[in-house]
Amino acid sequence: MVKVARWNDGGEVRSGFIHGDRAYPLAAGMTTNDLLSAGLEETLRLSELTLAAGAGGQTGESAPKPVDAVTLLAPLVPAAVRDFVAFEEHVEGMRISIEGAPGVMEEWYQAPTFYFTNPHTIRGTGEEIPIPAGCSQLDFETEVAAVIGRVPGSAGSNLTAEQAHRHIFGYTIFNDWSARDLQRREMKVSLGPCKGKDFAGTLGPWIVTADEFEDRHDAEGFLSLEMSVEVNGIRVGKDLLSNMGWPFAELVAYASQDSRVVPGDVLGSGTCGSGCLAELWGRNGAQTPPPLQTGDRVVMAVDGIGTITNTVGEQRDASTLVRARSRPRLRRSYGLVAGG
Template sequence: MRLRPPLQPPSVRDFVTFEEHVEGVRRSIDGITGVPDAWHDAPTFYFANPCAVIGPSDPVPVPPGCQALDFELEVAAVIGREGRDLTPEQARDHIIGYTIYNDWSARDLQSREMQVGLGPCKGKDAATTLGPYLVTADELESYRDGDGFLRLALTAEINGEVVGRDLLSNMSWTFEEMTAYASRGTHVRPGDVLGSGTCGNGGCLAELWGIRGRQDPAPLKPGDTVAITVEGIGTISNTVVPGAEPVAIPRARRRPRTRP
C-alpha cells in the first residue's frame, strides 16, 4: 500500500524560523555571514507550489537543469478553521494538526534566480513531501515546553546515514505566532499548510556546505534516499530519480523602448 499525501492544500506558506539554518544557507548561497536584521522583525515566508505536493514514499525527480539537489527537514502546521487577523492565542484553535514537510530545493537554480530579487522560483517548484500522517494538535500537546514550543526531535538521513539532528523547539516563533502573522490582513483557510522552515544542525545540505566551505556531503543524485523522522509524527522516505531535460528558453533580448 502506498500512502498518499495526508492532504491536498489550497496554499502552502514556507517560513524561515530557524536562525541557525539562515546563517548556514546564507553563507552557502550568498557568501554572507550572519542573518539579515530584517529577519528578526517577523516570521517571513514565501508561497510554495501546492500542486507539487507528493506522498511520504513517492519518488522525487531531479528538477530540470538542476545539478545541486537538496532536501530540507521541516514540520508543518495545518489550518483547520478559517480566520483573519488572529492573535497568537486565537490561532491555536485554528491549527488542526501537524505533518512532516520536506522542501526539496534545486540550490544552483535558486542561487541564480534569487539574484533578481523576487525570491525562489524554479529552485523550489518541483516537489514538496508531506506525511506520513496528519497528527492532530491535541496528540502533540504533551510535547510543549514552558514557552509554548513543540519540543520534537528531528532527524535526517541520506542512504541510512544520519546527516542532521535538531529540536523543533529551536524555532524562533511558535506555530501560533506564524499563523497569526499569516492571517494578518487576509484569511487562512482549512487545509492551508504553514511550514516551519528548515531546522539547523544539518537540516539540509546547503547549511553544511556553508559551514564546511565545500559541497560535503555531495548534492543528491538519482538513487539517493532521504529519510526524515519527527518525534510524535513518524517518518517519510523518498528516493531521488532522474528527471526531465529542461526545455530551452532563450535569454532576454534587448528590445527597442518605443512608446505609443
C-alpha cells in the first residue's frame, strides 16, 4: 500500500512514503504537493524507487526512519478545500438540530452542495485543537476527503465523472471542526459558515493513493469503507462511506463545472451519518453527548486509510463580535431613471 505523507523530523519538514513501520523521505526539497503536480502514475514510480533505495541501506538524511520517531503532519498543503454535504442521514439530523425542521429539503437531492473552508488552518493527527473565542459548542465532523492530482493533458475543467475519477490522486481522513453556536448565528444571515468553521480542520494521517481502492468501488463508483469516531474512548458514531448520495467522481466533476480543480485541491465528503455531535443533538432533543471540552480526545478511523487523533486544547479568551454601526441611511430611488 502506498501512503504519501509529510512529517517533522527533528525540526525539518520532510515528505515521502510510509511503508510498514518506516518513513521513506523524498529527496531534500521535494514535497507532497510536488507529487500531486507530477500525478499518480509518476508518484507510484517514485515510490518504488524511494522504497528500493531505502531498503538498500541509505544513510544520513535520505535514510528511512521509524514512523514512531517522526511527527506526522497534515499530508499536504491544500490549494483549496471544498467540503460537500453528501450524506442524507446527516442532513436530516442537522436540519432538526439547526432549523428545528424535520426531513431533508428537496434542493439537497437536486445536486451536490459544498462550501469552501480555510486551507491555512489545516492540522495533522496528534495536534491540539484550541477552542475558538466565543465558542461553547465545539464539535467534530467525521469525513473522508479526495485529494486531486495532475492528469496529463487536462486542465481540470468541465470534467465528466469518468474524467474526474482519474483526477483523484488518493484519499485521506478529514475532521471538519465546527463551532456550532457560531455557525448557527452566521447561517441565520443566509451566508456561511465562516468563523464557525475556519479555525481548524484535520487531514491525515496520510494520503492512500487511489489505485489501492480500485477493486473496492461498486458498480456505481461508491466505496464501502467503514467510518467511525470515538470521544475519550467511547464510540459516538459509525457509518459507511458508500451511504453518500453521490460517489466521489461525481463530486469532483460537479466542482469542476464552469470552474477548475487543480493538484492539491481537497474535496470532503461531508459528515457521515452519526458522525458529529450536533446531528445527535437534533435526534436526541438534548445536547447528549455534550459539546467538546478542553482535554477531550477525538479519534476517527476509516477502513483502508487509518486513524487520526486530536486533543481539544484551551479556549482563547477574547471577544470577536463587533456590532454593525447604527447610521442614518441616505434616501435613494430604485429602478431605472427615465431618459438615463
